[in-house]
Amino acid sequence: KPNNYKELWKAFAENRDELGYAWRILNRGVCDGCALGTSGLRDWTLEGTHLCMVRLELMRLNTAPALDVARLADVSELEAMSSAHHRELGRLPEPMVRRRGDRGFQVMTWDEALTLAGAALGSVPPQRIAFYLTSRGIPNETYYAAQKAARMLGTNHVDNSARLCHAASTSAMKATVGYGASSCSYVDWLGADLIVFFGANTANNQPVTTKYLHYAKRNGAQIAVVNTYREPGLERYWVPSVLESAVFGTRLADHWYDVHTGGDLAFLIGVLKALIEAGAVDDAFIRERTTGWDDTRARAAAADWRALEADSGSTEERMRAFAALLATKPNSIFVWSMGLTQHAHGVDTIKALMNVALARGLPGREHRGVMPIRGHSGVQGGAEVGCVPAVDEAALQRWERVWGVPLPRTPGYTAAEMVRA
Numbered sequence: 001k002p003n004n005y006k007e008l009w010k011a012f013a014e015n016r017d018e019l020g021y022a023w024r025i026l027n028r029g030v031c032d033g034c035a036l037g038t039s040g041l042r043d044w045t046l047e048g049t050h051l052c053m054v055r056l057e058l059m060r061l062n063t064a065p066a067l068d069v070a071r072l073a074d075v076s077e078l079e080a081m082s083s084a085h086h087r088e089l090g091r092l093p094e095p096m097v098r099r100r101g102d103r104g105f106q107v108m109t110w111d112e113a114l115t116l117a118g119a120a121l122g123s124v125p126p127q128r129i130a131f132y133l134t135s136r137g138i139p140n141e142t143y144y145a146a147q148k149a150a151r152m153l154g155t156n157h158v159d160n161s162a163r164l165c166h167a168a169s170t171s172a173m174k175a176t177v178g179y180g181a182s183s184c185s186y187v188d189w190l191g192a193d194l195i196v197f198f199g200a201n202t203a204n205n206q207p208v209t210t211k212y213l214h215y216a217k218r219n220g221a222q223i224a225v226v227n228t229y230r231e232p233g234l235e236r237y238w239v240p241s242v243l244e245s246a247v248f249g250t251r252l253a254d255h256w257y258d259v260h261t262g263g264d265l266a267f268l269i270g271v272l273k274a275l276i277e278a279g280a281v282d283d284a285f286i287r288e289r290t291t292g293w294d295d296t297r298a299r300a301a302a303a304d305w306r307a308l309e310a311d312s313g314s315t316e317e318r319m320r321a322f323a324a325l326l327a328t329k330p331n332s333i334f335v336w337s338m339g340l341t342q343h344a345h346g347v348d349t350i351k352a353l354m355n356v357a358l359a360r361g362l363p364g365r366e367h368r369g370v371m372p373i374r375g376h377s378g379v380q381g382g383a384e385v386g387c388v389p390a391v392d393e394a395a396l397q398r399w400e401r402v403w404g405v406p407l408p409r410t411p412g413y414t415a416a417e418m419v420r421a
Contacts, residue, residue: 032055166374172349184367193332259312267313282360
């Protein structure tokens with residue numbers, strides 16, 4: 001982001017009262033903000049320092065002093081404060097409770113807090129208990145313990161924010177390739193010919209990935225963006241270790257394809273249609289590794305260009321240009337985020353993306369693939385360790401043997417269903 005040195009000084013000033021602790025976290029801890037594996041100031045893939053401003057901006061979450069609990073005795077004065085001012089008050093140092101009619105919160109002991117929570121949970125039918133976990137700062141072990149507690153209390157209503165981010169991706173990918181996660185790693189970016197971002201702004205949301213983009217571009221890769229907005233971070237990024245970049249910024253994206261909000265579905269159908277018409281599909285891969293191609297090809301061929309233009313916000317010329325770019329860049333990687341998934345037709349959009357990827361033979365090959373990108377640490381692992389409403393019968397039976405208690409079989413609610421219920 002711009003003003004790196006100013007932001008760096010601000011992070012230093014914020015943590016000046018706990019510089020030793022902050023330095024220990026940076027050297028021995030993990031990042032509170034991103035999904036890219038890191039330990040200390042190194043990641044597990046590339047040589048060199050692994051650090052970004054997001055991690056430094058979040059440092060105060062760890063080093064903040066305890067707030068003065070007397071400030072919470074009457075919360076009326078807090079109403080005029082901003083959320084940023086609330087955070088500046090510090091961390092909650094001990095359990096507190098606000099009962100109906102009270103002007104604020106009162107301190108209670110941990111025994112009192114656990115007794116209160118246990119009594120409340122014990123007085124509610126299991127089907128009226130629901131658990132929801134966010135993503136930042138939660139490791140896989142916490143996700144596992146939370147879903148275990150929920151099910152041992154008799155409810156399958158347990159969900160996490162990460163599943164919401166890419167529920168459409170999981171559903172579409174399981175339906176098309178049988179597995180709801182990335183088919184490649186960041187390492188594959190380094191040898192790619194083309195990296196395409198659909199509805200994703202990695203420069204701000206996964207900033208350390210720009211390190212991989214920097215090396216990928218140095219190795220000859222190009223970057224294309226299909227988005228409703230020309231994200232400034234993808235257009236020009238500031239790399240503080242490079243003097244020229246730190247002053248003027250570094251160009252990231254080489255190709256831009258503008259679409260309407262939600263227009264990616266029609267755009268991808270148009271791209272597939274253009275690939276077919278240009279004879280730019282991987283016939284051997286399709287024949288040996290896929291099914292249903294004849295029907296998919298017929299549907300794409302029947303799509304009307306004028307309708308595709310109206311629905312996508314793009315033009316036939318631009319959709320054909322993107323298809324031609326893919327044809328000249330065999331080692332392509334598709335990266336997408338919530339710009340594609342957060343629509344009523346999100347599942348159909350990801351299926352259309354997977355059709356293009358399969359037509360080009362991307363999954364399962366080095367320096368190629370599909371990558372639904374996430375934002376925070378643990379968001380993939382949360383689902384994999386069972387912090388989701390539905391798990392298969394084999395998992396439930398195994399847990400019953402290991403935990404020694406019977407578990408519920410009633411369907412669990414997703415987060416949205418919890419609110420409605």
